[in-house]
Amino acid sequence: xxxxxxxxxxxxxxxxxxxxxxxxxxxxxxxxxxxxxxxxxxxxxxxxxxxxxxxxxxxxxxxxxxxxxxxxxxxxxxxxxxxxxxxxxxxxxxxxxxxxxxxxxxxxxxxxxxxxxxxxxxxxxxxxxxxxxxxxxxxxxxxxxxxxxxxxxxxxxxxxxxxxxxxxxxxxxxxxxxxxxxxxxxxxxxxxxxxxxxxxxxxxxxxxxxxxxxxxxxxxxxxxxxxxxxxxxxxxxxxxxxxxxxxxxxxxxxxxxxxxxxxxxxxxxxxxxxxxxxxxxxxxxxxxxxxxxxxxxxxxxxxxxxxxxxxxxxxxxxxxxxxxxxxxxxxxxxxxxxxxxxxxxxxxxxxxxxxxxxxxxxxxxxxxxxxxxxxxxxxxxxxxxxxxxxxxxxxxxxxxxxxxxxxxxxxxxxxxxxxxxxxxxxxxxxxxxxxxxxxxxxxxxxxxxxxxxxxxxxxxxxxxxxxxxxxxxxxxxxxxxxxxxxxxxxxxxxxxxxxxxxxxxxxxxxxxxxxxxxxxxxxxxxxxxxxxxxxxxxxxxx
Amino acid sequence: xxxxxxxxxxxxxxxxxxxxxxxxxxxxxxxxxxxxxxxxxxxxxxxxxxxxxxxxxxxxxxxxxxxxxxxxxxxxxxxxxxxxxxxxxxxxxxxxxxxxxxxxxxxxxxxxxxxxxxxxxxxxxxxxxxxxxxxxxxxxxxxxxxxxxxxxxxxxxxxxxxxxxxxxxxxxxxxxxxxxxxxxxxxxxxxxxxxxxxxxxxxxxxxxxxxxx
Numbered sequence: 217x218x219x220x221x222x223x224x225x226x227x228x229x230x231x232x233x234x235x236x237x238x239x240x241x242x243x244x245x246x247x248x249x250x251x252x253x254x255x256x257x258x259x260x261x262x263x264x265x266x267x268x269x270x271x272x273x274x275x276x277x278x279x280x281x282x283x284x285x286x287x288x289x290x291x292x293x294x295x296x297x298x299x300x301x302x303x304x305x306x307x308x309x310x311x312x313x314x315x316x317x318x319x320x321x322x323x324x325x326x327x328x329x330x331x332x333x334x335x336x337x338x339x340x341x342x343x344x345x346x347x348x349x350x351x352x353x354x355x356x357x358x359x360x361x362x363x364x365x366x367x368x369x370x371x372x373x374x375x376x377x378x379x380x381x382x383x384x385x386x387x388x389x390x391x392x393x394x395x396x397x398x399x400x401x402x403x404x405x406x407x408x409x410x411x412x413x414x415x416x417x418x419x420x421x422x423x424x425x426x427x428x429x430x431x432x433x434x435x436x437x438x439x440x441x442x443x444x445x446x447x448x449x450x451x452x453x454x455x456x457x458x459x460x461x462x463x464x465x466x467x468x469x470x471x472x473x474x475x476x477x478x479x480x481x482x483x484x485x486x487x488x489x490x491x492x493x494x495x496x497x498x499x500x501x502x503x504x505x506x507x508x509x510x511x512x513x514x515x516x517x518x519x520x521x522x523x524x525x526x527x528x529x530x531x532x533x534x535x536x537x538x539x540x541x542x543x544x545x546x547x548x549x550x551x552x553x554x555x556x557x558x559x560x561x562x563x564x565x566x567x568x569x570x571x572x573x574x575x576x577x578x579x580x581x582x583x584x585x586x587x588x589x590x591x592x593x594x595x596x597x598x599x600x601x602x603x604x605x606x607x608x609x610x611x612x613x614x615x616x617x618x619x620x621x622x623x624x625x626x627x628x629x630x631x632x633x634x635x636x637x638x639x640x641x642x643x644x645x646x647x648x649x650x651x652x653x654x655x656x657x658x659x660x661x662x663x664x665x666x667x668x669x670x671x672x673x674x675x676x677x678x679x680x681x682x683x684x685x686x687x688x689x690x691x692x693x694x695x696x697x698x699x700x701x702x703x704x705x706x707x708x709x710x711x712x713x714x715x716x717x718x719x720x721x722x723x724x725x726x727x728x729x730x731x732x733x734x735x736x737x738x739x740x741x742x743x744x745x746x747x748x749x750x751x752x753x754x755x756x757x758x
Numbered sequence: 759x760x761x762x763x764x765x766x767x768x769x770x771x772x773x774x775x776x777x778x779x780x781x782x783x784x785x786x787x788x789x790x791x792x793x794x795x796x797x798x799x800x801x802x803x804x805x806x807x808x809x810x811x812x813x814x815x816x817x818x819x820x821x822x823x824x825x826x827x828x829x830x831x832x833x834x835x836x837x838x839x840x841x842x843x844x845x846x847x848x849x850x851x852x853x854x855x856x857x858x859x860x861x862x863x864x865x866x867x868x869x870x871x872x873x874x875x876x877x878x879x880x881x882x883x884x885x886x887x888x889x890x891x892x893x894x895x896x897x898x899x900x901x902x903x904x905x906x907x908x909x910x911x912x913x914x915x916x917x918x919x920x921x922x923x924x925x926x927x928x929x930x931x932x933x934x935x936x937x938x939x940x941x942x943x944x945x946x947x948x949x950x951x952x953x954x955x956x957x958x959x960x961x962x963x964x965x966x967x968x969x970x971x
Contacts, residue, residue, distance in 0.1 A: 653841040656808050659828035660835035661855030662906055667829070671854070675845045 229665040230582050234590060237576035240568075240636075244629050245597050248608025249453075255611065256446025265447040271431070275451070278427040281342065282410035285349035286403040292350055292504075293357025294399070298391070299497040300358065301365035303490065304482045311498065312358070313748070314505050319355035320744050321737055322694020323415025324711040326352050328733035329508035330420050331718065331726065332515040339721070340422030348416045351508065353406040360405070364398035365391075366479040383489055404463045412456060412601040415696040415711070419718050428452045429603045433700055436607055446611070449604050460599055509737065516730035519723055528727030532735070547720050551732055554713040558736070561624070561709060562692035565631035569688035572632065573639025574681055578673065580640070581647040591640075598637040602697025605633050610701050624707045630698035635688035642684040642751070643677060650676055679750050686747035690740050710736050759783045760805065760910060760942065765814030767800055774800050777814070778966045780944075782910070787936050787943045789953030792963035798946045799838075801963070802912050805944065806835050818909070829858070834908030834941075838915040840899040842887040848874075848898050849883035855906030873901040876935065893924045900932070904939060911936065911943035917952060929955050 256262070265271045299305065300312055318326060330348040331339055338344045372394070373386045381389065392399075414429040421427075426434060428448055435445035485491045519527040532551040548554065576594050580587045597605060609630055613620040620626050650673060658668045696711040703712045710732050717729035760782040767775040774797040782788050792798045803809035805816060807828035816824045823831060842851050852873055853866040861869070874880050877897040882890075890898060896916060903911060916932065917925050933956045936943050947953050953960045 651841065653837055653839065654843060656806075656828070657835065657837060657841035657843075657902075658854065658858075659808070660806055660831075660833060660912075661902065662829050662832065662858040663854075664827075664829050664858075667858055671858075672843065 230579060233575050233579035233582065234586070237572050237579060237590065237594060237636075240572045241593055241596075244609065244633055245600075245605065248605070248612040249600070251612040252446045252449050252604065252608050254446075255443055256448070256450040258447075261443055261447040262451065265444060265451060271444070271448065274426055274428060274431045274448075277342075277425065278411060278429075281346060281349070281427065282407045282413075285346055285353065285410040286406040288346065288350040289353040289357050289406045290361075290399055290403045293354045293402070294361055294395075295493075295497050296354070296501040297358040297361035298365050299494055300482075300501075301362035302370065302482055303485045303494050305485075305494055305498055308482065311502065312362075315358045315501065316355045317509075317741065317744075318352045318505060320690065321352075321740055322696065322711055322733075323352075323413070324419060324694065324696050324714045325512075325733045325737045325740070326508075327416050327419025328714060328718065328730050329512040330416075331721075332512040332730050333508040339420070340424060342421065342425055345417055345421040345425060348420050349406075349410045349413060351504070352416065353409055354505070356405050356409070357402045360402035361395055361398045363479070364395050366482075368394050369480065370483060383487075400466075401463075404459070408456065408459060411459075412452070412603075414601065414603050414700075415715075419715065429601055429697070432603055432607055436610070436701065442611060445607060449607060453600060453604065456599055456601075512730045513734050516727050516734055519727045521723070528724060528731045531724070531728050532731040547717050547725055548708070548713045548728070551710075551713055551728060554708050554710045555732070555735055557707055558693050558709040558711070559739070561628050561707065562631065562689050562695075564625075565628035565635060565692035565695075566685050566688040568628060568632035569635040569639050569692070570681065570685045573636045573684055573688070574643055574677070576636070577640050577643035577647050578669065580644060591644075594640055595637050597633045602630075602634050602695065603700070606630050606698035606701030609698070621704070624704070626702045627699060627707060627709070628692070630702045631692035631695045632688070634695055634698060635691045638687045638691060639684035642687060643680045646677055646680040647673065683747045683750040686743050686750065690743045690747070693743075694736055694740055759819050760944075761815075761817040762801070762805065763815045763817065765801070765804055765816070766812045767797070767804060767809060768812055775804070775811075776967055778963070780961070780966055782942050782944060785940045785942050786958045787933075787945060787956060789945045789947055789957030789960045790963060791947060791950060791953050791960055794948055796963050798963045799914050801966075802835075802914050802944060802946050805910075806833050806912055807831050808835075832906070832909045834903035834906070834911045836896075836899050836903050836911070836913045836916045838918060840895045842890075842895060842898060842902070844888055846887070847883065848879070848885045848887055848890070851887055851898060852883075852902045852905050854902060859906055869905055873905055876904075876938075877901045878931070892920055893928060896920070896928060897931075900935065904935070908941065911939075911941050913943060913945045915946055915948070917947070917949075925952075926955075932956055 266275075296315065300308055300315075305311065321329075326348055330344060330351070334344050334347070368391070372390055376386045376390045377383075411427075412429055413427065414433065417425065417427045418430050418433070421430075423430075423434070428451070432445045432448045432452070435441040435448070485494045516528055517524045517526060519525050531546070534550070534552045576590065580591045580594075583590060609626055610621060613626065654672050655668050658672050659665075663671055694711055695709075696715065699709055699712055700715070703709060714729045714732050714736070717725045717732070760780070762778065762780040765775055765778050766773065778797075778801060780788075780790075780801070790798045790801065800809055804811055807823075807826060811824065814824070815822055818831075843854065846854070849867075849870050852870045856866045856869060870883060871880070874882055877900055879894060879897055879901075882894070882898070887895065887898065900916070913932075917928055920928060929952055936956070945953065945957055950960070
């Protein structure tokens, strides 16, 4: 009985809730998007971009690397997905969490880890980019396909076996066909992530292999060709939105069939073949996930060929600095200050994202018709890339009294825009799970709409708000795409510092970058563990 | 004194209440009978302000309260499925309405224990509401609605779903409690025996429409 909500959240209160999120989105997202469109959305500009051989090759590279990476992630990820969902494996939960780690880490950490892992001869090459992308996105495949495996009744395989199918034939003719929707879904998600990947491509691929994102950034900050950058942003946005629409409609069709199924418990590996599968997959997966990170930590202590020292860590933490810099001007004057700046700015971004996201989630849950629209509007920044957000902000807030280019506030605002959709996604399900009857009961006992929210909603939301804040913080502290446009001297964040160190690769600079990345990784992981505790047992979704 | 005059409600084009009028006066207990889906719960929600009307007026002592929000009406409501706040203990549930009215702590505490005694659950204050039996939950829901001394009680199938013995005992308790409180009340039910047992007057929803006026 939808109409009944009127009594608990009258129209006035519902609109009041939506004011802040709508204003925030309009001012810092839609207006900048309009500014991009004003510069780039013309037949002339887009024609020039698509007619140019160089940008066409950028577009082509963006496409094919995303396609190859998505195929690669599915091929590598399907086995761990299957094994971890189907069989009782010691430390299964830990391993599932471990597989998710690369996906959660800031892209600069991933980039640093792969530079550390791969020999120098592979730095700034396409294969390095592909490997890093596959590694990051394994989590998507393992989680999505794993859920599908857990929903699949293993007795179907038993039935096939009684009909004479060998384990391989069961896999080929029963399991894989049933997993097909999940395989497609995860490959689509990985494709989109790789298509809009910025940090990894810029760090690992270097300037000679740009994707659309990196090219937008390069044109804006280096060749100051805003017209081309805007046209590229428009092209990218159209492609991403188009693909998202196609995929979400396709997914909506397949999702209805599987929505109501329950998760089945993992079984014990019974046959020798199954046990072999488990005993090969589990250590291999662990090694694949941990190796780049472990090597990165090791290389952060490697400042001269074949010798280990803590020079980089001294430079980063400021403990006995200048010992190892050899008198030359350091690339990043005070690395530790960048860590502190990151934490400070992320804290502000978290506050913004939490307020906007919570209000938005409440407005969406209370709303009748406008809810869907608000929901979709707030998710837009997620579909757009962080680069587009940063680019839009600097070409919008650049005149007169609202010239905020030099101001530190743009940075947390940009980061908050990236984080808000996640906060909404975490809070909204809890908000919707609250029985409307409880709010009605509170109202009949004399609680005003504000009291209803404080007494009924807030106590239930507190955990989700904590988790949302954690997500926002983890995203903000490692944010690279929008920050690349918005950082100014004096408020340089750690990810930006890592980017600059890697752009001038000497042994010491790289070691410093790895040390900073390690710090960033630890901060992110601590936050993620706290978030996980707050969210409890509920399943992960992206 | 409650007057519901010519109220219409429709959901998505389907008319649920068609020119319904009802009058409850003094401290009489009126039972509202009707088959399920006849809109009797909807009428109760209209009175509580939980449901907007398409047309018609609700008056209390001559004042039009149709647009008055629920929380300002001071009508107690006992929900069919209790709707006890799961994150609060029994005492906090019962004291909720008093806290909303700004009553001080000490008075809340004494009123809560008074009500716990009244509904036959002395000492239940610190119990977690999720551990209550069906009958206990009903009693707590009733105590919660009575606590802020409402002007009118609205009871939506309060005894549905209880086993026969418990049902009869609670029906008698309910009757006595409403008499003691001296409150007017509307009881929605589909059970004629229950209606007769508790109420002073029994009305059929079908008789309240425009045709029979």
